[in-house]
Amino acid sequence: MPKNEKDLLRVLRALDHPIRRKIITLAGEKGRLGYKELSEALQVPPGTLYHHIRALGPLITKDTDGKYTLTQLGEKVYEFLKSGDVQVLKGLPPPRDRSPFVQVIEKRFFVPLNRFLYYILSAPTVHVIDAILIIVLGCLVYHWGGMCPLILSIVFEYKYSSILETVALFLLNVLFIFVICNALCKLVFKARGGNLSLLIGVVYSQLPLIIFSSLVYIVKLQGLSSIAVNWNIIGILLFAFQIIALMILIEAISISKHVPRDKALIIALIILYMNLIHIMVIYPSTLISK
DSSP states (O other): OOHHHHHHHHHHHHTSSHHHHHHHHHHHHHSOBOHHHHHHHHTOOHHHHHHHHHHTGGGEEEOTTSOEEEOHHHHHHHHHHHTTOOGGGTTOOOOOOOOHHHHHHIIIIIHHHHHHHHHHHTSGGGGHHHHHHHHHHHHHHHHHHTOEEETTEEEOSOOOSOHHHHHHHHHHHHHHHHHHHHHHHHHHHOOOOOHHHHHHHHHHHTHHHHHHHHHHHHHHHTTOHHHHTOHHHHHHHHHHHHHHHHHHHHHHHHHHHTOOHHHHHHHHHHHHHHHHHHHHHHOGGGOSOO
16 A cells, blocks of 8 residues: 555544544634643543544644644644545544553553553642652662662662762662653654653652662561572562553653653663663673572
């Protein structure tokens, strides 16, 4: 199938839902719409609305004020919808179904996580204090437990000279992830804005690693040395908490920068790859497999 036919089919499939057609109509009638205004007009949950906005792809964009507007292609589609000729949407070949496993993962994990993070990141100034508390908690746990955050991993048996060094390393870790994510979004996907939301999302992505470090520290305090030095158990637990941290980072990038989840996944995997390279080159002796 020629590329232009594929693009047309993708647009028509995106419109094969009444909520998406209503979004195009509202944006065409009012010119510029905020997320809250759209949500109130459509009476749908934030996660559902965000899914439909992403599905519209090249038909809608976000301006510098955070308002949604139609692209040039979106305006043509709006004129098409105004004509009332939507019969062309009937009889289209259905989109390829995702595997049941992917659907379960999305329903059980990504959808609830998306709703929770949207609540946080849609009003980032309100949750700055929350982010500060997470940073304080992380600094205390890492300092007392002798562990150091390294992007999306942990360096064990780290010797801090003072609490100030702990704070500095934690903040540098958060800022490094933020700067890389922000730069990749701008350079690769031309996604701008949402910087405070992204920063807070990065802080929240560190929370699973803080919880993991807290568990390791508590185990050591309780004198359960057999578990504390069992690197197989610790490695499995760390991997599980890293997956959760990665999921939070993916959703934070997707929500704050308004990019599809698959594009956010690419950025998160680049971060993870940089993490692995850093560990192998700088801290080879701190790998779990001892």
